């Protein structure tokens with residue numbers, strides 16, 4: 001604990017409030033407030049506990065949900081009977097999560113429950129993620145939860161076991177990075193474009209060793225859904241975590257959420273949460289600023305999330321790169337993506353559309369996509385357009401607003417919640433050589449299936465690509 005009153009960053013305040021023991025080697029044992037668990041990174045951790053004869057220390061602070069392997073087609077038949085998961089490995093991982101959470105007394109959000117969804121959509125939506133808490137999950141996109149002012153980061157399977165057993169984690173403090181974006185956003189520019197602009201500016205490795213705090217008018221004016229999109233992609237710039245200081249928008253979002261504090265506890269919590277801001281005079285180790293007016297609707301061309309160009313731009317020419325290693329990487333990337341230098345991004349036709357993932361599957365994302373899809377139809381060359389809500393609650397809300405009808409009438413498939421085509425661990429895959437306009441966060445080689453080609457963009461731009469059959473400037477449609 002810091003005892004003097006020197007100005008501190010938000011990151012430092014949350015860190016200081018969670019140090020259980022400071023060690024001489026610079027590491028600290030940190031208390032973990034919330035642990036989210038999914039089926040992919042937990043089986044070995046539970047096995048480890050079993051082998052050591054240990055229990056889960058705080059089952060009440062642990063919440064499990066299946067998302068990566070789960071099918072997004074119907075989960076029950078017409079008679080209400082559960083339909084089997086066909087892939088044996090997925091079926092086993094899902095069964096293991098049920099077995100392990102039952103055996104260790106951890107709460108498991110059942111796959112047929114309306115609360116089921118992608119772990120990073122579920123945490124905020126349930127009020128499980130709260131300002132000023134430390135949140136971990138065996139998943140790199142845990143950074144998302146920083147949108148609520150939580151210090152949230154991904155951990156490996158051995159750390160999952162450590163947290164299950166002790167509710168603590170041994171960590172080295174990261175450096176602090178301020179990412180400031182000020183000014184009004186232009187037409188068609190969404191939080192996803194802000195996120196892509198940040199990743200492009202920092203580069204995919206530029207945030208390594210840092211915890212980013214997003215500051216400036218753009219984030220103050222942004223919804224929680226938008227902040228979740230931006231914080232989600234912190235890891236694509238290599239940052240350990242991303243943070244937005246909690247404010248009235250945060251409190252309004254959390255109030256009444258199932259697991260948020262109630263009555264007098266709520267008032268006490270809000271009073272503390274209001275102190276979670278970077279003090280005037282506190283310094284960051286690094287500061288990056290972006291003028292919001294320079295951000296336009298963006299799209300990726302390559303196989304790294306920082307391969308970003310304006311939708312009005314062209315495929316960059318590797319020959320313009322002087323560093324031979326970077327040039328070779330860009331050439332390889334273009335060959336994989338089936339693109340040629342100088343080609344206009346808006347001439348690139350697409351085979352599939354994916355609207356979903358923990359980056360862009362919340363209600364505002366679906367509203368933005370539906371606004372473009374409304375009264376239109378997917379183009380003849382588009383083989384499949386998936387809309388996968390981030391949770392059963394998002395799905396229900398969207399249906400109450402009639403968004404499902406808009407999508408279905410426009411030729412989209414309306415699915416059950418899960419990670420789906422974001423990483424193709426379930427049957428939702430992009431076939432080799434096919435091109436997908438995707439609202440997810442990674443365009444790595446083979447990410448959406450072996451040989452798949454991914455272009456990252458916003459939900460509105462994904463819907464625009466669906467109806468025109470090619471990458472499209474949403475400003476020309478909306």
Ligand SMILES: CC(C)[C@H](C(=O)O)[C@@H](O)C(=O)O
Nearest residue numbers: 040041068138139140141423
């Ligand atoms: C499967 C999981 C460990 C992985 C992650 O850590 O992020 C996945 O969610 C991803 O997005 O690649």
Ligand code: SF4
Nearest residue numbers: 141357358419422423
């Ligand atoms: S939606 Fe995609 S990025 Fe998010 S947790 Fe699932 S696989 Fe990872």
